[in-house]
Amino acid sequence: MKKIKKIKAKKTKLVLLIMVIVLTIWYLVHSFNAFVEPQLQAIAKQHTGFAINNIVKEVLADMEYESDELLKVERNEAQEVTSIEYDSKRLNQILYSALNTIDESLLAAQDGKKDPKTKEVFYEDGILYEIPLGYFTKSYLLYDHGPRIKVRMKMLNDVTGEIKTEAKAYGINNTMIRISLVVHVDAQVITFMSSNEYKTSMELPLIVQVVNGTVPDMSPYALSQ
Template sequence: MRMNRRYRPYKKGPLPFRYVMLLAILFFVLSTVISLFFINRSIKPTLIHIAELETERIANHLIQYSVQDFAEDQENMKDMVVMNTSENGKVTTIDFNAQATSKAMADLSRHLQKNLEDIEKGNFQKEAKEALKDQTDGHDGIIYNIPLGQASGNALIANLGPKVPVRFSVIGDPHTDVEKNIKPYGINNALIDISVLIEVKVRVIIPFASETIVVKNSVPVSIQAVQGDVPDYYNGSGTNSGAPSIVLPEKKEKKE
């Protein structure tokens, strides 16, 4: 006769150590990745905002320095305004030299482009280093170091934590334009104000993100005062100004 075997349930033992270690490592890696994702998502906007502000500040400082340095060394900036005078030296008309203006703007754009590229490569001039506020020495093109504690918004730990380096890259050529204003002042006088409008597109770069911003600045390059003849008749604004002031011309003495 055939004997029926009794079924004995299989008893599961503990998992082998290598499986336990593998599961622990997978759990650690997964939790770390998820934590870094949420941390990065929360601090990234703050760090990008700080990087944009500092990049814009340094770029504006460099733009102002470049324009002023160019205006001091270039004689063609003075030729932008042409004053036509009469035989006795009195100013009759004021014109703007379009050819000299175009040449000056092209030279200024190249001068500014060179200075921006130097900062990208880490070649900081003395004036550019003054804008860094001792945050970095400019090595490897780093223009600013953001303490990670600033992303917390807590003033007590704002300067703590590792430093996040900020770099920038210029996109395209700087766009330059001239703004000319003639403002009357006093009696028969004019103030000629010439400013350079500069627009630069810059990419702000931090280790895990980048953003493109546009830096705009207006820098005065020339202010000239033109004095005309004081008229014999002047009635102020023309309304409710009282009796007009009339100055009689001087009589020439007859020679005997």
């Protein structure tokens, strides 16, 4: 009987020891996550934003269009501006072409594949950035040491956007007319610890033109996808 009691006592102690170890590990992991996760996500979102902006600008850098074709300013005999006309067909083509190209490029980047337009691999294996674990210690000696946490992204929806126009006074008796491509991207920021949604928008100027004279009131040009 004594042997049985001793065996049971040992088993009980072993179970308690295992429970203590498990709870301790859980507490340490939970504390680590609570300390590191907010900082990690902030850095991950920042670099995801950088990546998306760089890809969009790189892809659209070679976009071909004649600015004179997009905007036509009509004047009367006194050289007063009477109307401003947009080439809606060409703007529509630019918008759809740009959004499709950006969408394909971001999908290629997330998978670490060659960009369909530039033929470059923006991010090997789809890794946008690597954060050394030592960064979170705030110690100069450990700052760039330790295992590296990889940051990836995943597109959640198709890229959307619109054409935006703006006319405002510029200096004396001048008006600045601006036509921009606005791009909206909805992505997921992924690390080994968590994943969070990330939304960003960027405005890329297509035309910035200063017109001499007062421009009549214009109806905003609206075109979106």
